Amino acid sequence: MISHSKPSLSKQxxxxxxxxxxxxxxxxxxxxxxxxxxxxxxxxxxxxxxAIPADVPLYEGDIEDAGLIARIIAxxxxxAIMHFAGSIVVPESVAxxxxxxxxxxxxSRALIAAAVAGGVRxxxxxxTAAVYGLADVAAVDENTPARPINPYGWSKLMTxxxLADVAAxxxxxxxxxxxxNVAGADPQARSGQSTDGATHLIKVAIEAxxxxxxxxxxxxxxxxxxxxxxxxxxxxxxxxxxxxVLTLEALIADPARSLTMNCGYGRGFSVTExxxxxxxxxxxxxxxxxxxxxxxxxxxxxxxxxxxKQTLSWQPRHAELDTIIAHALAWERKLNDLRAVA
Numbered sequence: 001m002i003s004h005s006k007p008s009l010s011k012q013x014x015x016x017x018x019x020x021x022x023x024x025x026x027x028x029x030x031x032x033x034x035x036x037x038x039x040x041x042x043x044x045x046x047x048x049x050x051a052i053p054a055d056v057p058l059y060e061g062d063i064e065d066a067g068l069i070a071r072i073i074a075x076x077x078x079x080a081i082m083h084f085a086g087s088i089v090v091p092e093s094v095a096x097x098x099x100x101x102x103x104x105x106x107x108s109r110a111l112i113a114a115a116v117a118g119g120v121r122x123x124x125x126x127x128t129a130a131v132y133g134l135a136d137v138a139a140v141d142e143n144t145p146a147r148p149i150n151p152y153g154w155s156k157l158m159t160x161x162x163l164a165d166v167a168a169x170x171x172x173x174x175x176x177x178x179x180x181n182v183a184g185a186d187p188q189a190r191s192g193q194s195t196d197g198a199t200h201l202i203k204v205a206i207e208a209x210x211x212x213x214x215x216x217x218x219x220x221x222x223x224x225x226x227x228x229x230x231x232x233x234x235x236x237x238x239x240x241x242x243x244x245v246l247t248l249e250a251l252i253a254d255p256a257r258s259l260t261m262n263c264g265y266g267r268g269f270s271v272t273e274x275x276x277x278x279x280x281x282x283x284x285x286x287x288x289x290x291x292x293x294x295x296x297x298x299x300x301x302x303x304x305x306x307x308x309k310q311t312l313s314w315q316p317r318h319a320e321l322d323t324i325i326a327h328a329l330a331w332e333r334k335l336n337d338l339r340a341v342a
Contacts, residue, residue, distance in 0.1 A: 011148045012246065013037040013076040015120075017063050018085030019056075020047025023126065025183055025191040027082055028056060030241035030269070036248075038135055041068070042085070047318055050338060053192050053238060063111040073118035080122035080248055081115055083108065086155075087200055090130065093152035094295040108145040109162060112335035116170050122251040123163060129233075129262070129301050131157045131178060141304035142178070142260050164258070173258045175247040180233035180264035180303050182240055184324040185331030192237075192331025200326060202234070206332045209282040211254030216286050218271050220293035229271035231300040236318035236327070237333040246312040261311065264303025265288065266320050274321070281325045 014031055018024040019040030024047070031038045032053065039057040052058050057076065061068045063085050069302045072078060086104040087093070093100040108125075130153030148154045156182055159278040163174040165330045183202040185192030193203045240263050249258060269277075275286055308314050318324065 001174050012079030013039055014080045015072060015076065015078045015081060016040050017081065017083045018042055018047060018126075020049060020058070021043060021084060022191075022193045022195065023179075023240065024082070024084035025051035026186060026241040027084065027244050028052065029186060029190055030238070030245050031082075034245050035272045036245070037076075039072060039078065041072060046195050048194050051194065056231045058102055062107070064107045066114045066117075069111060069114035070118055071272050073114070073120060078118065078120055080124070080251070080267045081111070081120055082124045082126075082244055082248070084126045085111075086126070088152065090150050090296040091151050091199075091294045093150050093155070097151035100151045100155045101158075104152070105158045105162075108159040112162060112166055116166060116172060116219070121172055121255065122175075122248060123172055124177065124247055124251070125159060125163055127156045127160055127176050127178045129151060129303065131160070131266070132301065134298050134338060135147060138300075139266060139304040140262070141303045142262060142307055149298065150202060151241060152296070160260070167219070167258045171254055171255075173251050175244075175251055175258065176260040177240075177243060177247060177263050178261070178303075179240060180235055180262070180301065182237050183234045184236040184238065184327045186238055186244075187318065187327055189327075189330050189334045192328065192335065194335055201232075201271060202278070202328050205278040205286060206282070206325070206328050208286050208338075209278055209284045209329070210332055211279070215289045217289045217291045218290050220297065220299075221287060221290050222293075225270055225300055227270050227272045230297060231268040231270045231302065233268050233302045234268065234274070234321065234322050234324060235264050236316070238327075239314075239316045239318055242317070243308060243312065243314050246314050250312055259311065261308040262303040262305050263294075263308060264305050266303055266305045266317060268300060268302040269321060277321050278325055284331060 020042035
């Protein structure tokens with residue numbers, strides 16, 4: 001087990017790519033709460049300045065800009081990188097695969113090269129359960145064969161392979177975290193999912209409950225699941241952010257070791273169950289539109305989180321589905337206020 005004591009490099013800066021986005025902004029909060037100096041690079045195409053605390057340096061630019069990355073590493077004394085920047089919509093990746101191989105793979109290659117050149121010793125990568133594709137087990141662990149079924153999953157798996165090869169050739173170690181379905185918002189409502197037109201189910205359902213959408217589309221009702229709708233393992237974004245901080249500490253504690261770990265709770269909810277929970281928490285009745293399956297979607301994807309629990313002192317704090325939804329609801333209401341002021 002890795003303790004949560006502060007390691008020796010705790011005074012050195014962590015660069016968070018995509019730190020103005022949904023998950024990245026929560027990682028910034030978790031790092032700051034744990035006493036880490038932080039800097040952010042974000043091109044603000046899907047991120048928001050208001051998501052970044054005023055005292056956190058923000059570099060507006062692209063991770064493919066090697067000169068900019070080199071300058072940030074030098075100016076901030078960057079010892080570790082947490083890499084969240086990228087594109088994440090599975091159906092879009094099927095329709096526009098080159099966008100995903102560029103944003104998620106080619107740009108990651110440039111960032112990794114800049115990290116190696118700048119002497120960064122620790123690299124944590126935002127990967128995805130989509131690398132598993134259509135798994136033939138009820139709950140996937142890290143030894144489940146990686147067989148992506150869409151360009152999004154492949155773009156992430158390619159970056160995982162690059163990191164493994166780079167860690168074998170250079171003095172850098174890596175933490176690959178394979179996310180399941182991330183949802184919710186900071187319990188203190190300091191950040192949350194803010195993107196217009198977001199495709200995350202709970203975000204969409206909350207918007208519908210608050211009158212921002214007329215209905216919620218249910219994509220696929222004929223999957224081989226108990227109620228015919230897709231099943232996913234939902235993880236609270238703040239629990240995920242906490243896992244990143246612990247992973248960083250683990251990499252520093254053992255510079256010779258790299259880690260690949262699932263980030264989920266090990267239980268699944270169907271689309272119907274999630275929408276029922278949103279009805280319950282919001283005391284509204286969502287209008288549901290039954291649609292055909294989307295390209296690239298798996299029927300069920302549930303994690304086996306044993307490795308992350310055994311390797312780190314990670315214990316979920318916000319695992320109840322109703323809690324996840326309540327925090328997302330509180331953020332959506334605050335977001336309304338923020339946009340009204342703007």
